[in-house]
Amino acid sequence: MKMKRVLFILILTVFCLTASSCWSRRELNELAIVVGFGIDKVGDQYQVSLQMVNPSEVVTQGEGTGRTPVIVYKEKGKTVFEIIRRLTTLTPRKAFFSHMQIMVISEEVAREGIKKALDFFWRDHEIRFDFFIVVSRKSKAEDVLNVLTKLERIPSRKLFTSLETAERYWAPVNAATLDKFVRTLLAEGIAPTLTGISIEGDVKEGGERENTEDVSREVSLKYKGIAVFKEDRLVGWLNEMESKGKNYILDNVNSTVGSVRCPHEEKHFTIEVIRAKAKVIGKVENGKPAIYIDQVSEANLSEIQCSKLDLSQPRTIKMIESATEQRVKNILQSTIYAAQKKYKTDFLGFGEAIRQADPEYWSKNKQNWQQEFVKLPVHINVDVNVKHTGKVSNSFIKEMEDSKSEKE
Amino acid sequence: MKRTKKGIYQKQILSQKNDSLFQYMPENIQKIKEGLGNSNDLLIREFVVGKEVKRLVAIVYTKGLADTTAIERTIIKPLLFEAREIEWFEDHTEEEILARLQQYISTSTLQEITTFQDLFSAILTGQTVILVDGITKGLKANTEGWESRNVDDPTTQSVVRGPKEAFTENLRTNTVLIRRKIKSPDLWTEKFEIGKETKTIVEVMYLKGIANDKVVQEVRNRLNKIQIDGIFESGQIEEFIQDETFTPFPTILSSERPDTIAAGILEGRVAIIVDGTPFVLLVPALFVQFLQSPEDYYQRSDFGLIRLLRYLAAMIGLLAPSFYIAVTTFHQEMLPSTLLLSIAAQREGVPLPAFAEALLMEISFEFLREAGVRMPRTVGQAVSIVGALVIGQAAVEAGIVSGVMVIVVSITAIANFIFPNFNMSIAIRLLRFVFMAFAASFGIFGIVVCFIALLLHLCSLRSFGVPYMSPLGPFILEDQKDTILRYPIWKMKERPRLISQRNIRRERTSMPKPDGRG
Numbered sequence: 001m002k003m004k005r006v007l008f009i010l011i012l013t014v015f016c017l018t019a020s021s022c023w024s025r026r027e028l029n030e031l032a033i034v035v036g037f038g039i040d041k042v043g044d045q046y047q048v049s050l051q052m053v054n055p056s057e058v059v060t061q062g063e064g065t066g067r068t069p070v071i072v073y074k075e076k077g078k079t080v081f082e083i084i085r086r087l088t089t090l091t092p093r094k095a096f097f098s099h100m101q102i103m104v105i106s107e108e109v110a111r112e113g114i115k116k117a118l119d120f121f122w123r124d125h126e127i128r129f130d131f132f133i134v135v136s137r138k139s140k141a142e143d144v145l146n147v148l149t150k151l152e153r154i155p156s157r158k159l160f161t162s163l164e165t166a167e168r169y170w171a172p173v174n175a176a177t178l179d180k181f182v183r184t185l186l187a188e189g190i191a192p193t194l195t196g197i198s199i200e201g202d203v204k205e206g207g208e209r210e211n212t213e214d215v216s217r218e219v220s221l222k223y224k225g226i227a228v229f230k231e232d233r234l235v236g237w238l239n240e241m242e243s244k245g246k247n248y249i250l251d252n253v254n255s256t257v258g259s260v261r262c263p264h265e266e267k268h269f270t271i272e273v274i275r276a277k278a279k280v281i282g283k284v285e286n287g288k289p290a291i292y293i294d295q296v297s298e299a300n301l302s303e304i305q306c307s308k309l310d311l312s313q314p315r316t317i318k319m320i321e322s323a324t325e326q327r328v329k330n331i332l333q334s335t336i337y338a339a340q341k342k343y344k345t346d347f348l349g350f351g352e353a354i355r356q357a358d359p360e361y362w363s364k365n366k367q368n369w370q371q372e373f374v375k376l377p378v379h380i381n382v383d384v385n386v387k388h389t390g391k392v393s394n395s396f397i398k399e400m401e402d403s404k405s406e407k408e
Numbered sequence: 409m410k411r412t413k414k415g416i417y418q419k420q421i422l423s424q425k426n427d428s429l430f431q432y433m434p435e436n437i438q439k440i441k442e443g444l445g446n447s448n449d450l451l452i453r454e455f456v457v458g459k460e461v462k463r464l465v466a467i468v469y470t471k472g473l474a475d476t477t478a479i480e481r482t483i484i485k486p487l488l489f490e491a492r493e494i495e496w497f498e499d500h501t502e503e504e505i506l507a508r509l510q511q512y513i514s515t516s517t518l519q520e521i522t523t524f525q526d527l528f529s530a531i532l533t534g535q536t537v538i539l540v541d542g543i544t545k546g547l548k549a550n551t552e553g554w555e556s557r558n559v560d561d562p563t564t565q566s567v568v569r570g571p572k573e574a575f576t577e578n579l580r581t582n583t584v585l586i587r588r589k590i591k592s593p594d595l596w597t598e599k600f601e602i603g604k605e606t607k608t609i610v611e612v613m614y615l616k617g618i619a620n621d622k623v624v625q626e627v628r629n630r631l632n633k634i635q636i637d638g639i640f641e642s643g644q645i646e647e648f649i650q651d652e653t654f655t656p657f658p659t660i661l662s663s664e665r666p667d668t669i670a671a672g673i674l675e676g677r678v679a680i681i682v683d684g685t686p687f688v689l690l691v692p693a694l695f696v697q698f699l700q701s702p703e704d705y706y707q708r709s710d711f712g713l714i715r716l717l718r719y720l721a722a723m724i725g726l727l728a729p730s731f732y733i734a735v736t737t738f739h740q741e742m743l744p745s746t747l748l749l750s751i752a753a754q755r756e757g758v759p760l761p762a763f764a765e766a767l768l769m770e771i772s773f774e775f776l777r778e779a780g781v782r783m784p785r786t787v788g789q790a791v792s793i794v795g796a797l798v799i800g801q802a803a804v805e806a807g808i809v810s811g812v813m814v815i816v817v818s819i820t821a822i823a824n825f826i827f828p829n830f831n832m833s834i835a836i837r838l839l840r841f842v843f844m845a846f847a848a849s850f851g852i853f854g855i856v857v858c859f860i861a862l863l864l865h866l867c868s869l870r871s872f873g874v875p876y877m878s879p880l881g882p883f884i885l886e887d888q889k890d891t892i893l894r895y896p897i898w899k900m901k902e903r904p905r906l907i908s909q910r911n912i913r914r915e916r917t918s919m920p921k922p923d924g925r926g
Contacts, residue, residue, distance in 0.1 A: 027736070027755070029755045029757070031752070033752060053752075056753050056757075098741030154749075
């Protein structure tokens with residue numbers, strides 16, 4: 001009896017294993033790992049470019065065969081998925097999207113609206129949401145994917161990691177993953193933004209292998225500016241200062257640096273923000289909405305050119321703080337100006353703040369929020385605390401200047 | 409035809425063996441010689457004893473089994489020199505004759521025998537039989553003494569700190585090793601004789617009053633049920649008395665370390681010692697015991713964290729190759745991108761699917777391991793060199809397997825050697841292949857299903873009535889002191905709950921405190 005049961009289970013197991021026979025098994029060397037995805041507009045059709053990895057060229061051990069570490073395939077068509085499937089006529093292996101690092105949308109597509117192109121990525125089970133979306137500025141997405149990079153052998157990986165690092169240490173960039181972007185699209189009272197990318201140097205040369213062999217070859221990829229959207233359409237670009245302000249207001253700043261003019265001379269000192277916290281508070285008083293921005297940051301004084309400041313005096317620190325506060329305030333104001341007057345789009349989430357403060361007011365006024373938004377009064381309060389001045393207090397520059405004046 | 413003839417012949421001898429001894433000495437000797445087929449190692453010596461009335465006396469023993477010097481000193485010498493003066497009388501009864509003879513023989517035990525069955529079993533266990541002409545009784549004297557190995561280092565369960573003695577093939581030595589550790593009068597032994605032909609002596613040892621009487625009774629019952637011609641190793645006993653046959657997991661602990669066995673007895677377990685093997689059985693055995701080394705108790709208690717390492721190793725040894733298969737063929741999205749790329753680069757150009765690759769490597773490793781155990785010592789070097797070169801380097805360089813696979817197989821192999829008990833590593837080894845098959849068919853889903861099935865199976869097992877997975881499932885809070893972690897000795901005040909159900913108090917020491925500070 002016992003024997004029979006054991007035998008039964010054994011047979012069942014064997015059937016289970018053989019009948020399913022490695023269902024939907026994909027060997028690693030049958031996959032083309034897609035790391036970058038680019039979308040352009042050609043005529044009235046989309047053109048998709050896929051950057052795929054050539055694994056044996058990527059791994060550092062052993063000599064490669066001299067081929068490029070990535071291959072870019074492109075194809076035209078009406079919908080994204082159709083194009084991807086059509087690409088199998090070109091590629092030897094099936095494209096595998098789970099490890100996508102970056103999605104490059106050309107400015108042209110972005111200006112037209114990108115929601116049509118994104119549905120596939122939102123829907124397909126193989127795709128993760130953790131890749132970054134960027135907009136290629138003044139060039140085609142295909143060209144961006146065609147540039148070979150140094151240091152990091154996979155260009156898309158370079159784009160991913162440099163955006164990740166930049167976001168942490170440099171305020172004016174904005175790393176948006178697919179889910180973050182779509183959620184902002186869906187949210188009321190806030191418009192999405194994306195970082196822009198541009199090619200520095202000759203586009204043609206970027207795709208040649210020599211580009212990675214020369215120490216200071218010109219062609220490279222660089223993040224530049226933030227694209228501002230109204231719904232899903234790109235309406236304009238923020239410059240560096242406005243981008244910085246945007247990240248300050250949205251509390252996206254981890255750490256950044258900024259230079260501020262010295263109080264009494266035409267020289268600068270640099271402030272490294274080590275902690276920044278911003279609160280956007282909406283208030284509705286007597287039926288009039290208003291926004292209060294409260295920005296607090298902790299900073300270090302990390303570089304100083306000024307010779308007239310005596311850092312050993314607490315008074316001087318106060319002075320530096322207030323100069324910095326003024327500077328931050330200017331940055332914030334320029335961003336708010338860009339939002340309200342230049343592009344007339346609420347990427348700062350003021351609508352969201354008002355909705356949280358007074359849902360009733362919001363539900364009544366969300367239809368004509370656009371008109372309300374542009375004339376919304378914004379009150380800014382900035383507070384900067386300088387904590388440290390590095391290893392020394394006074395700069396050797398000041399000492400040099402002092403001894404010079406003593407001699408005179 | 410030939411076989412049946414021989415069979416009939418043997419049966420005749422067997423039936424004759426039950427007969428009682430003859431009165432006439434030459435008849436007896438004839439019968440002994442016939443019964444043993446004139447074996448060369450049988451030694452019979454006859455001499456005449458008595459002052460006036462002389463009687464023929466014979467001593468019979470097996471060369472090599474009996475201690476010849478002891479026989480010469482305690483039997484032959486007294487009989488030849490002192491017993492010459494013995495006064496026999498014609499009208500002496502058999503008892504009187506034997507009683508007079510007994511006074512001259514100086515062995516520690518001396519018993520009467522009356523049948524040939526007794527006679528044969530005596531001379532075949534190394535005793536010496538003394539026969540006297542004219543009576544139908546004989547004497548047997550304990551003169552056992554054969555060549556045996558000395559008490560040596562344990563070869564399979566070694567420790568850095570702790571006793572370095574191991575059991576030997578000699579049953580008596582083994583019981584001595586345990587008795588020297590537990591000098592309690594409550595340490596009781598019971599003797600069983602198993603094997604129709606081998607007559608192997610099996611002794612059961614336990615602490616009366618601490619061991620569960622029901623378990624002891626169950627051990628008795630199960631041992632008594634065994635009917636077989638021969639037993640050579642405790643593994644054979646194990647198969648007869650284990651609770652569940654169809655499981656890869658050992659439900660009886662075997663150890664060649666006296667300290668392990670003694671500690672088990674102290675906890676209320678029952679030891680089964682089989683003559684002829686250094687491996688002593690211990691029941692009931694729990695899953696967690698197979699991951700415990702005696703050294704856990706000899707080193708500081710924080711050393712007990714090593715046990716966590718063993719559990720980790722158990723998981724790796726069981727799952728590493730299957731996890732590799734599952735991830736590389738089904739769940740490529742699970743890996744970090746850079747890791748995926750480096751694995752993909754190595755798999756580039758490998759002609760086999762991951763499962764075949766893993767199977768190839770695992771099986772060749774198993775070959776190596778088995779060869780390493782079984783081959784003659786002198787050619788050991790050759791196998792390890794060939795193995796390392798072929799499996800390690802050449803396979804990767806030839807592009808048959810990927811480098812990552814070699815790493816996975818090596819980690820698995822090392823993890824598999826970490827078990828203090830070899831039985832458990834066999835179970836894990838076997839199940840690894842099942843997991844690999846499931847991983848190749850269903851990916852991680854298959855592994856999870858298989859693992860759940862494994863857990864269910866483990867929880868269904870019993871060892872002499874005690875749940876195999878206790879104290880984990882059923883969870884027993886009190887026994888966690890010595891399960892995955894080992895608490896300081898003074899904290900382990902009680903014996904394991906399910907093993908010894910009474911007399912569970914083990915010690916009364918409280919936490920050590922320096923004087924004057926407490």
